Amino acid sequence: MKKNIILGMMLVLNVLGLSASTDLVDYVRGDYEGKADSLEYCLVENFLNKQKGTFWGSPNDVKGDSWNMYWQQAHAIDVIVYAYERYVKEGNTAKANEYKGYMDLWFTNHGNNWRGGTWTNEFTDDMGWIGLAIFHMGDATGQTKYYRTAKSIYTTIASRKKQDEYGTYLNQNIDHEYSPGTCTMAPASLLAAKLYLYYGDESYLEDAIAYYDYLVAKGIVKSDGRCEEPPLTYTQGTLAEACRYLYHITGTNDYKNKAYLYINYAFTNGRCTNNGLLRDEGHDGNQSIFKAVLIPYAVNFVLDEDMATVRRRTILQKIQDNADALWEHLDKDAYPQMYCPYYWGTSFDNSEPASMGAMVSGASLFENTTRVTKAITEQAMGIEQASVIDNESDAVYNINGQKVTDSYKGIIIRNGRKYVRK
Numbered sequence: 001m002k003k004n005i006i007l008g009m010m011l012v013l014n015v016l017g018l019s020a021s022t023d024l025v026d027y028v029r030g031d032y033e034g035k036a037d038s039l040e041y042c043l044v045e046n047f048l049n050k051q052k053g054t055f056w057g058s059p060n061d062v063k064g065d066s067w068n069m070y071w072q073q074a075h076a077i078d079v080i081v082y083a084y085e086r087y088v089k090e091g092n093t094a095k096a097n098e099y100k101g102y103m104d105l106w107f108t109n110h111g112n113n114w115r116g117g118t119w120t121n122e123f124t125d126d127m128g129w130i131g132l133a134i135f136h137m138g139d140a141t142g143q144t145k146y147y148r149t150a151k152s153i154y155t156t157i158a159s160r161k162k163q164d165e166y167g168t169y170l171n172q173n174i175d176h177e178y179s180p181g182t183c184t185m186a187p188a189s190l191l192a193a194k195l196y197l198y199y200g201d202e203s204y205l206e207d208a209i210a211y212y213d214y215l216v217a218k219g220i221v222k223s224d225g226r227c228e229e230p231p232l233t234y235t236q237g238t239l240a241e242a243c244r245y246l247y248h249i250t251g252t253n254d255y256k257n258k259a260y261l262y263i264n265y266a267f268t269n270g271r272c273t274n275n276g277l278l279r280d281e282g283h284d285g286n287q288s289i290f291k292a293v294l295i296p297y298a299v300n301f302v303l304d305e306d307m308a309t310v311r312r313r314t315i316l317q318k319i320q321d322n323a324d325a326l327w328e329h330l331d332k333d334a335y336p337q338m339y340c341p342y343y344w345g346t347s348f349d350n351s352e353p354a355s356m357g358a359m360v361s362g363a364s365l366f367e368n369t370t371r372v373t374k375a376i377t378e379q380a381m382g383i384e385q386a387s388v389i390d391n392e393s394d395a396v397y398n399i400n401g402q403k404v405t406d407s408y409k410g411i412i413i414r415n416g417r418k419y420v421r422k
Helices: 002-008 022-027 033-047 071-090 093-108 124-141 144-158 182-199 202-217 233-250 253-268 287-302 309-329 356-380
Strands: 010-015 162-164 167-169 396-398 410-414 417-421
Touching: 022 309, 022 356, 033 071, 033 356, 071 093, 071 124, 071 287, 071 356, 093 124, 124 144, 124 182, 144 182, 167 202, 182 202, 182 233, 202 233, 233 253, 233 287, 253 287, 253 309, 287 309, 287 356, 309 356
Parallel strands: none
Antiparallel strands: 010 417, 162 167, 396 410, 410 417
């Protein structure tokens, strides 16, 4: 009866089988799961402060520069959350509990925010990334405290909105007179879209659309697919994901097409690539982590069956190209000090300290390559895990292919159909 009541509260939008089409299974090259486990172990053992759940900028903080790394913490913990979800699905309780423990510590310590005891600071873009990571924790665990926190962070973000002749914008830093950009407004748009789906407040959707419209009207986003100048993978991926959400919410095909345009630019244009692989975007704590932002959103695109199969196949192949290249160039003999390079087409330079940003990018690549290839393979084989089936009906997923509970609000997938639960 409970299930029927829930279904009665849903608005049917259209047919969607998010789990991944059998049309893609022939393009899956192999099993990446063991490689993901190896990279995560290297990340946790060398870069995670296990007393705080936060991450060091170099192994055991040998450079002493981790004090001001805040937005990077969002993408580091995101890898842990994806791994946690995989371990839960596999029934690996010990690893799931270990990783959940890290998530709890990270949350308790406010992700290493240098302001201390708060999630906010003068950098609006930092807060957007942190809010997205915390929202992901909510999706992974079903705990409402994470959604409430993400909402609170966004409330502060929204309080910083400004207006000019192009519309509504956000400055990157509240101390800057004028600094709107994709790095700030893309995560804000995506977070607002997620909050709209969860809470049903139309003002969130209005903000999500307004931020995107400003980027286009101002010319920050270019017609060729550049999400800003210079084009960087993290903004390409985040704006693409915001467009993917806006497409599912509004049904507007332009958002759908732009999601592909921005993702495809990152993987195929020479401004973002080097010899067919994602390029080295820089060695500091900001630049080195950019690819960790792009990869999960690229995987979400591949898993979204509303997107054209040929487009999904293109991105799937590019993701695997990068994963295969990185694995080839890792020094397996150095394990567990098997560090990731800044560019996946070369080996790690042992003359320099290892980089948390580069390590997180590599771990994200393998965790998310595992996510996409397992989803495609399992659907093609007709495999359904016992842990995602109950006695009454099939399990429910969000639009990223993650299992959610009955309390989850927003776009959900059930038995291959898409609904909105409010």
